[in-house]
Every structure is written in C-alpha cells, then in structure tokens.
Amino acid sequence: MIALAVAHAVSCPYCIDAYSSTCLEKGADEEQMMEAVHVAAAIKGGATLVNSVQMMNHVKQLSM
Numbered sequence: 827m828i829a830l831a832v833a834h835a836v837s838c839p840y841c842i843d844a845y846s847s848t849c850l851e852k853g854a855d856e857e858q859m860m861e862a863v864h865v866a867a868a869i870k871g872g873a874t875l876v877n878s879v880q881m882m883n884h885v886k887q888l889s890m
Contacts, residue, residue, distance in 0.1 A: 827845075827854060827859065827862040829841070829848075830845035830846060830848075830859060830863070831862040831865055832866065833845050834863045834866045834867070835870050846859065
C-alpha cells in the first residue's frame with residue numbers, strides 16, 4: 827500500500843494500475859487503499875505548504 831500511495835503522489839498511471847492489482851491480490855480492500863491515497867495527498871499537500879516558506883523568505887529579501 828505504500829507503493830500505491832507513492833504511485834499516486836508521483837502520478838504514475840502504470841504504477842497505480844500495477845499496485846492497485848497487487849493490493850487487491852494481497853487482500854486489501856477499497857477503503858484501505860483509499861486511506862493510503864489520502865495519506866499521500868496530505869503529505870504532498872503539506873510539503874507544498876511548507877515550501878511556501880521559501881517563497882515568503884525570497885519575497886521578504888526582495889522587499890528590503
């Protein structure tokens with residue numbers, strides 16, 4: 827399921843298909859798989875927000 831989450835985070839359609847099949851074969855259900863995707867989305871979104879600190883520091887530096 828970690829690989830499935832990463833596949834979503836990097837937007838690889840082939841990986842998503844492959845790991846979706848693997849998860850089902852290993853006994854995961856749709857709810858568990860969606861939870862993994864939600865975690866990946868939260869982590870990716872959080873990283874985007876944290877990177878905004880770089881932008882704000884740059885803007886402050888240019889404004890001085």
